[in-house]
Amino acid sequence: MDIGLRKNISPKKEKDLSFHVIHKVPSGDGPYVRAKHAQLVQKDPEASIIWFWKAINAGDRVDSALKDMAVVMKQLDRTEEAIEAVKAFRGLCPRHSQESLDNVLIDLYKKCGKVDEQIALLKYKLKLIYIGEAFNGKPTKTARSHGKKFQVSIRQETSRILGNLGWAYMQKSNFMAAEVVYRKAQMIDPDTNKALNLCHCLIKQARFEEADLVLQDVLHYKLPGSDDPKSRSRAEELTSELNVTQPTSPFPLDLPDLNFEDDFVEALERVMNEWAPNRSRRLPIFEEISQFRDQLAC
Template sequence: MMKGKLSTMKMSFPRKEETEQELYHVIHKLPSGDSPYVRAKHLQLVEKDPEGAIVLFWKAINCGDRVDSALKDMALVMKQQDRAEEAIEAIKSFRQLCSKQTQESLDNVLIDLYKKCGKLEEQIEMLKQKLRMIYQGEAFNGKPTKTARSHGRKFQVTIKQETSRILGNLGWAYMQQKNYPAAEVVYRKAQEIDPDANKACNLSLCLSKQERYPEAKHILDEILQGKLIGSDDLKSINRAKELLKELEPWQFVPSPLLCAEISLEDAFLEGLDQLISKRTQFRSRRLPIFEEISANRDQLAC
């Protein structure tokens, strides 16, 4: 009886070839199998053949093989190959084939692609759409946090952190349009929600572009004095020092009276003033993301 059990146990051990194959997939971070998507990942990650990988990603999408991952991976490879506009069209054409859980990450990919192409209007609209989702309690698929990856490490992102990040990106997009009053409003709201030194540097730059040098210098001084989150980050410190050096010729020039209006024509900016951190309380607690635009006009207008 014992002999039969030992025999059965011996037969259940994996073969050497199977073990080596599994180890191969783990080392190269490849999914198992021999489908078009798996072969595409092999070309992308092992053989370093992006064009061949794109062809097989297309094939995977067309035959319904891991469409969610195939579409995202193909778009990212296209972006690396300076084919961002093709990637945008691909996402627009095939995203309806993807699951609901994937739509938010596809939006993130689209935002990066619009940024790569210099399509500021489209980028800004997508960022606003993500803010609407937060306002409506639809971000993170209704969960209070999401798992993100950076340099191979996983970490949790809260709704609060995500809102500040999106506002920071929106502020930078307005900066590229040279709409500095709008960028200032957005950066200040981002800092109210989840302040950090990097966005503070951007706010300072935004103020200096409006010739408000003393205000810009005050923010940089706070960074260098370690008063802001991330002030110990060497990159932020160096950037603050560079911006401060650029301000030196103007540090004794008084801030001018601004006779400008914030051209934020979007009605949602006036009403988007809720940020809820708990899944079951999306509309129970108000946090100021945006003030009334009219109040900002009063502050900035002569």
């Protein structure tokens, strides 16, 4: 703050400003501010939920109140209630906040094991990228993690969503579908975590040589995140699993009946092209799938 401006601020007001900065509480006296004070200062989640509801009903920063309330409800294991709240009141929120509300819902679905709902919403988010409406039509967006802001590109977001979709398929033991999705994600923006998940999917299909090839990229530090201690530990676990697994048959005996669900993954397999960011507004992964548009919305 400019020194000249600070001279015109009373000690009490300056103290209040410092308080809001330290506790990351917005200034004011409305229900949303009271909700954040209860959440962050008083550490009273139940009271904060009451105030978040009041903020929503009063039209006070509805999108922020709805997202923050969902986070608090999740912490209190009231995930189902949070899902219903977001779905019921997101219509009161501006268009630019809908994408972040989708991310909140995906996180809530993941928390309470609603895998089918998670898959459907991830497909919808991919469709938004396909039709050029992700990031409100902009090539990048500002994201925040651990208090730091950074820029995310459409390319990175597509890979992230595909990675989440692959994880969801893994939860359904649909390892063939997960494998295809992870491969596409790696073609766009490779990293160690997706590589390890891909390796796991290949092991589950008893394709051990392919799994080992994927794992070698991690073991030889060829991918971003290869030096992360947790990733190294998981890579060692997968290595041990590969060493003790006996490939007695081309497929594991407990392989489930795999369903590609609306041909979504098959569509990805047929139309995935080499990344070319300047070809058009649409991503290459969706460049030629107009005939699959209805399936992407399922």
